[in-house]
Amino acid sequence: MAMGTFKVWRGDREKGEFREYKTDVSEGMVVLDAVHQIQAESAIDLAARWNCKAGKCGSCSAEINGMPKLMCMTQIADLPPGETVTIEPMKAFPLIRDLVTDVSWNYAVKKTIKKFSPRKPDAPDGTWRMQQEDIERVQEFRKCIECFLCQDVCHVLRDHHQHAEFMGPRFFVYTAALDMQPLDTEERIEHLKGEGGIGFCNITKCCTKVCPEEIKITDNAIIPLKERVVDEFYDPIKKLFRVFGGRR
Template structure:
């Protein structure tokens, strides 16, 4: 057991950092220490949390300036004499202490058109390759901690962009639906015109803070950008859109042969 110095944001948007000396035990995480502060020195401190297992995304804060889950940040990652500073997520309005108003994210979620299969299609009619299944499984690991949206400088540093830019979490959702072989909606126009895909300049900061290790930039945002560019600038795609709907351009898995492959010669 040892004593450590914590600096915790107290108050609303105009609050300030308050310094505490608090006991820390071996193996504890930052959320453990915040609970001890509530129990011993600051009973009115507001802290949002739920599962304490890194699966609900509720305890998102910024620790020493980096967006993290407080339940998954062990005290052992800090030097013995390092001051630990805990503040609310900077991108969203502060309600009180470490609790933010994240309603922006839920408003953006409601704007995404739902899964749209072909008319008359029943769930049992779907046929998906394993590559398609694995692609969407990665995106579905998201626990909606909103750390990716918090660190994204497009909305973190420019409040006015929130009206036009959904942030990486929901562009990833658009990408997941666009890549689904049974979804018939063309989400490329939606991504560009309604969710502000063009604002993203692929700095990969969202990928770096994702606690689930989702490759948001490489596997969602960049492929979605490529599809938008193909639709808008590729002359063959443009011609195909004029003649008729082009089939989904999901790549064929390496172990799936095209019909013309493997044919013998007469």
């Protein structure tokens, strides 16, 4: 068993600092295990949010060696051996304490997006019929666990603090899941361009890079939505097609 050194951010909204902790690390350990050991051995008041420890609840989001990651899915063996591991809270959201941030802004943003609104049922018993090939594209977006790592790494929120004008990659994925749903009848493109601020995205693909569910956020959600915005607002020829043909 080897000794690992961890620099963990300790503090609240007013002030904070990195504090160094040492703890035993063994094969198969993840960063969340180390945090729990540090809590048990030397920092009983260290605040860290977690739940499933299986990469499915999205609670233990943090920044490990500067990159947004789930603590429960980051193997210590995958980090540079012998080096101090830094663990910080997410930077795009207000800090509550230590590694815990207030992500409630995300839930408020979600409420601004028009809900799923299906067409009339296909059958008299009130059910619908769909083909697998129609729903495949949307199924990828349903994998999202709302860990908000994509929101944290997005420079529009992280560096420019455009929370008031930009909904962030998570909610572009959410909008795509609704807007590309074959049963849905609602229009969300105007909201995307206006309140959603999709034009702020400059396609850095950082959101895709950090997604623990490996959703191709930029290629499969954001860019297709940007193209729908172009159809609606920037392409005169497409506008003509829409007038004389059907939208979908």
